[in-house]
Every structure is written in C-alpha cells, then in structure tokens.
Amino acid sequence: MHVSGFIALIFAIVVSRFISERAYRDLDSDQKLRLMDGFSSTRMYSMVPLLILVAAFWYLTTKTELDKSLITTAYFGLLIVYVVVRTILNQRKLLALEMPDTYRRMFMTAQAVSLVGVAWFFYTIF
DSSP states (O other): OHHHHHHHHHHHHHHHHHHHHHHHHTSOHHHHHHHHHHTHHHHHHTTHHHHHHHHHHHHHHHHSOSOHHHHHHHHHHHHHHHHHHHHHHHHHHHHHTTOOHHHHHHHHHHHHHHHHHHHHHHHHHO
C-alpha cells in the first residue's frame, strides 16, 4: 500500500502542476501580477492547518489506543472540510482579483488533484 501512496503523490503533483501552469500561461501580464501579489501571504499559511491535521492523524494512529477506523474517518472528514474551506477562500480571492472563470476552474481542479494525492500518500503511510 505504501507504493500506491507514493505513486499517487507523484502523479498528483505532476498533474496539478501541469494544470496550474497551463492556466497561468493563459493569463495576461496584469492578471499574472495581480495573482502573485494577491496570494503571497496565502501561500505561506495555507498548509499549516493541513500539516496540523496530518500530525494529529499520525499521533492518534501511532501513539494512542483509539480505534483506527474512527481516526481515519475523522481524518478524511476533516480533510474534506479543509478542502472545501480552502476552495471557498481561494475562489473568493480569485473573484476579488478579477481572474477569468476558466482560470478559477482550472485552479480549483489543480488544488483538488494535489490534495487528493497528498491525502492518499499519508493515509497509506499510517
């Protein structure tokens, strides 16, 4: 199962990057500048809740006697909440930055692909 997690992670990174780069290329210079400026602080802090979630999952599955299926269900439930919240916040930011609809859709798709890959990778490890 560890191999499937690693393969999913690599695949998700490559596919997500491809989608993001393709969408970014279609923006004009002004849109690219607004995008980079608009997300500068978000890029730094958006992974913190995900890292906390992964650390809690690891701790609870390896250091406690809690039911693993309950922990796993809670992990994926909270991961889904995280993805939904991040998607809403990112879409609001993209709307505020006046990014085109096609870019917003591709951005959301790239985010979803990468988060699914990361989630599967950590699930297979623990």
